[in-house]
Amino acid sequence: MNEMAGKIATVFGGTGFLGRQVVKELAARGVRVKVVTRVPERVYKLKTSGDVGQIVPFACDYSSEVSVEKVIQGSDLVVNCIGILYEKGKKQTFQRLHVELPAMIAKLCTEEGISRFVHISALGCNAGISRYSRSKLEGENVVMSHCPKATIIRPGVIFGREDNFFNLFAGMIRSAPFMPLIGGGKTKLQPVYVGDVAKAVVKALDLATDKYIGNTYQLGGSEVMDFKDIYAFISRHTGRECRPVTLPFKIAKYLAWSMEFSPRPLLTRDQVNSLKTDSIVSEGGMDFRCFDIMPKSVNLVVPEYLERFRKYGQALKIETIGGVNGKRT
DSSP states (O other): OOTTTTOEEEEETTTSHHHHHHHHHHHHTTOEEEEEESOGGGGGGGGGGSSTTTEEEEEOOTTOHHHHHHHHTTOSEEEEOOOOSSOBTTTBOHIIIIIIHHHHHHHHHHHHTOSEEEEEOOTTTTTOOSHHHHHHHHHHHHHHHHOTTOEEEEEOSEESTTOSSHHHHHHHHHHOSOEEEETTSOOOBOOEEHHHHHHHHHHHTOTTOOTTTTOEEEEOOSOOBOHHHHHHHHHHHHTOOOOEEEEOHHHHHHHHHHHTTSSSOSOOHHHHHHTTSOBOOOTTOOOGGGGTOOOOOHHHHHHHHHGGGSTTHHHHHHHHHOOBTTBOO
16 A cells, blocks of 8 residues: 555755656655745646646745745655755855755754655765765754654765766766866765665655654665776766876865856865765665665666767667668668
8 A cells, every 4th residue: 555645745956856856756656746946947847747736836935934834834745855066155055055944844844743854965974074064964963953753865976867977077078188086086986876866765755664764874876986987987988088187185176266156166175175085885874775775786877878978979879770871761
């Protein structure tokens, strides 16, 4: 029996990369989903993932507790997927979105008697020295102080067809004369598939069991990779030469400072600090095994969507279809 069918879920950050997948997983289980966003038009594409009226956009002013309360009211389940990689202006800051907003959501969940609340954090935030990591850890602490029954999910770098990780670096390798190995490229990451994380989130919302409430889970994929591994992997599957060059942390920070003036910087000084600590699952922690999920390998998912970065990739694809001299027949 599907205990979630007919329930109402509110998803903050439901138009983001992970949020969209969470919305689809919930809709597939018969849950009615309120997608909280500042731009309701972004939800329209998601509506096709459910029945008519099942996925509904809700505009929200994140700076207003009254506005946040209105979208939470009447919900059985709440998920917070909101997060930023760099700060922008006075409203989009780590403190505002990673600490103050989660605290507000957690407090309101308790006041409204919400039975399940899942908060998305970041793998390795408990060991990180960057402001990003410290804000994620502080966000976890305030969430648990306001809502002790919350479930914390710490995913590693998330990959998938529309990711901003493998796609970003593949695009850089295609056009850049060299690729930076910041600090020697020794930082260890444990990329995790977006679909696996979304399935874990939905399992943590399961009303038929209490085993997930109040716990923190580390979700890393099946491979641990450093940046040398990542560049080699992309190069192998795109057929493009990659020229890695070691970039000391000090020089990387200087370059990052110059990039911070861009509306969407490729690198910030805080991200350089993030690369000083690994982002991997620690031994003895609760992970995918608690959800009975076997995480998908990078090798099984990523090569398919890296194909578009191959040199003459489309021509090669046409030849495999059949025809004469590479032409369709």
